Amino acid sequence: MTITAVESIRLEEQSRIDASKTINARRRLGQFATPPDLARDIARETVAMLDGNATVEMLEPSAGTGAFLSAFFSEAPGRVRRILAVELDLAFHDAQKRIWQDFPVDSRMADFTALKPDRFVDLVVANPPYVRHHNISAEVKQRLQADVMAETGLRLSGLSSLYCYFMLLSVKWMKPDAIGAWLVPTEWMSVNYGSAIRSFLSERVRLLRVHRFDSEDVRFSDALVSSCLVWFRNAPPADSVTFTSGGDITHPSRTEEVSVAELRQARKWPPTESANPPSAPRLRDFFTIRRGIATGDNPFFILPQEKVQERGIPSCFLKPILPSPRHLKTDRILSDEAGIPVNANRQFLLDCTGIDRTDLPESVMAYLTEGEATTASKKLCAGRTRWYDQEQRSPAPILCSYMGRGKDDGTPVRFILNESAAIATNSFLMLYPKGSLRRVFAESPEAREAAWRCLLSIPAGEFRRAGRCYGGGLQKMEPRELGDLLCQKLADWLSERIGFQYRQEDSGQLLFAMEPESPDEIPSLTKRKRARKFQTRRDANS
Numbered sequence: 001m002t003i004t005a006v007e008s009i010r011l012e013e014q015s016r017i018d019a020s021k022t023i024n025a026r027r028r029l030g031q032f033a034t035p036p037d038l039a040r041d042i043a044r045e046t047v048a049m050l051d052g053n054a055t056v057e058m059l060e061p062s063a064g065t066g067a068f069l070s071a072f073f074s075e076a077p078g079r080v081r082r083i084l085a086v087e088l089d090l091a092f093h094d095a096q097k098r099i100w101q102d103f104p105v106d107s108r109m110a111d112f113t114a115l116k117p118d119r120f121v122d123l124v125v126a127n128p129p130y131v132r133h134h135n136i137s138a139e140v141k142q143r144l145q146a147d148v149m150a151e152t153g154l155r156l157s158g159l160s161s162l163y164c165y166f167m168l169l170s171v172k173w174m175k176p177d178a179i180g181a182w183l184v185p186t187e188w189m190s191v192n193y194g195s196a197i198r199s200f201l202s203e204r205v206r207l208l209r210v211h212r213f214d215s216e217d218v219r220f221s222d223a224l225v226s227s228c229l230v231w232f233r234n235a236p237p238a239d240s241v242t243f244t245s246g247g248d249i250t251h252p253s254r255t256e257e258v259s260v261a262e263l264r265q266a267r268k269w270p271p272t273e274s275a276n277p278p279s280a281p282r283l284r285d286f287f288t289i290r291r292g293i294a295t296g297d298n299p300f301f302i303l304p305q306e307k308v309q310e311r312g313i314p315s316c317f318l319k320p321i322l323p324s325p326r327h328l329k330t331d332r333i334l335s336d337e338a339g340i341p342v343n344a345n346r347q348f349l350l351d352c353t354g355i356d357r358t359d360l361p362e363s364v365m366a367y368l369t370e371g372e373a374t375t376a377s378k379k380l381c382a383g384r385t386r387w388y389d390q391e392q393r394s395p396a397p398i399l400c401s402y403m404g405r406g407k408d409d410g411t412p413v414r415f416i417l418n419e420s421a422a423i424a425t426n427s428f429l430m431l432y433p434k435g436s437l438r439r440v441f442a443e444s445p446e447a448r449e450a451a452w453r454c455l456l457s458i459p460a461g462e463f464r465r466a467g468r469c470y471g472g473g474l475q476k477m478e479p480r481e482l483g484d485l486l487c488q489k490l491a492d493w494l495s496e497r498i499g500f501q502y503r504q505e506d507s508g509q510l511l512f513a514m515e516p517e518s519p520d521e522i523p524s525l526t527k528r529k530r531a532r533k534f535q536t537r538r539d540a541n542s
């Protein structure tokens with residue numbers, strides 16, 4: 001049978017098995033096949049990286065029905081001597097065995113991460129299962145971490161997805177100088193858990209090339225990840241690596257050479273000027289950024305106004321708190337005289353922090369008694385001195401909804417001007433102005449609005465640079481990443497308003513109006529933490 005005929009049978013089998021499973025079952029095992037044209041592009045590009053013309057032995061550690069088997073047999077006929085095709089799932093393994101019975105394929109049904117090598121290969125090509133860490137049991141994680149440590153000396157974080165273990169464990173199958181080609185999500189390039197992968201690729205092996213597909217170009221529509229291809233050789237690192245992106249693998253729209261020394265230093269890859277730009281005014285120079293509070297049980301601790309009235313809870317135990325970004329229809333929260341929002345849900349956080357139950361009024365005690373059975377044992381609450389204690393935050397004049405998709409090239413997150421005394425839950429980041437900006441904020445509502453408008457003008461691309469993209473366009477900003485946003489406009493506006501130039505220290509620190517930050521500018525740290533922070537600053541300055 002010709003390879004073309006085999007490929008059409010394979011595609012039929014692929015559709016049949018995919019259709020027989022629920023999307024959740026497929027997600028649990030990361031069962032999203034490589035599109036055939038992409039598999040063929042990868043095969044062509046990878047074969048070009050092989051030395052000489054000798055035939056090679058290949059490993060496919062998560063082979064499914066064999067998209068890569070088909071691609072290599074069709075694009076490089078005669079070049080692949082034998083393929084070891086590992087697959088965990090019985091349905092895929094059975095189909096694969098049948099489809100490839102006339103080809104030099106050794107089909108093995110096994111968990112690749114638990115297999116001991118019984119041969120070494122010249123080539124590993126994989127689209128490994130993208131299974132998130134929540135779906136890997138603690139026991140399996142421990143075994144995988146220990147195996148990776150034994151193999152590479154690197155500690156993979158418990159937050160790592162399964163593909164990370166696959167990639168790091170593959171080296172034990174590779175002959176010296178063998179090539180690895182990995183189609184994986186791009187997350188490892190920017191998230192904290194990716195640091196072991198970045199170390200592996202810049203210190204343990206010779207990274208040859210990384211190609212990032214455009215994030216809108218979601219190759220696996222049902223898996224919702226943005227993907228990249230990583231090629232490395234089982235050899236000591238070279239001096240530089242090629243990063244490409246956009247277009248297709250053969251004709252990328254952008255190409256750059258990056259030194260490996262630079263890669264080792266960079267917090268995010270690729271460390272181009274646009275990804276890690278040199279010193280310039282950033283949001284963290286103007287704001288202290290903190291997450292909103294984690295109440296431990298929002299439905300219990302956050303009460304709508306009617307319920308507060310019905311239960312007769314005194315106002316001294318209540319703080320206005322904003323609804324989640326999804327339920328907040330405005331980007332400018334107006335306030336009544338008491339600081340309660342007038343154009344957002346009027347709801348309140350029950351906050352009796354530090355007060356023993358016996359000292360509370362009866363209405364509050366009665367409400368807490370109801371929570372004993374349901375809320376007190378929840379994870380966050382159970383870990384507190386009093387289960388109903390809450391984190392303390394002052395209201396922040398600017399809030400940021402730190403996750404979004406940014407439709408039509410818009411910015412993925414919302415900056416909200418908060419003119420009320422409402423605080424926020426951890427579905428927001430809270431921005432507290434510091435230094436000169438803090439004083440300007442205290443001057444007038446117009447000043448606050450003008451500063452807020454400067455934030456609204458930060459372009460969408462800047463969020464993509466500083467934040468992380470989860471594919472399908474979903475973007476997320478952690479506090480540190482939000483602080484990394486460049487905000488030249490805000491710097492210029494403030495500079496003009498206060499008549500001071502800012503200057504940049506050699507360290508990159510931005511000094512504005514030259515005054516040190518005093519501890520009362522850091523909202524809601526405990527007194528002891530404040531004192532410690534102030535002391536450290538004084539020590540550093542002395």
Ligand SMILES: C[S@@+](CC[C@H](N)C(=O)[O-])C[C@H]1O[C@@H](n2cnc3c(N)ncnc32)[C@H](O)[C@@H]1O
Nearest residue numbers: 032033034062063064067088089111112127129
């Ligand atoms: C992303 S799919 C890729 C399939 C195929 N390589 C392709 O490119 O179309 C990942 C495959 O890995 C399989 N798999 C999941 N966990 C595995 C494991 N621990 N060992 C081996 N295969 C596994 C899944 O059943 C699935 O077929």
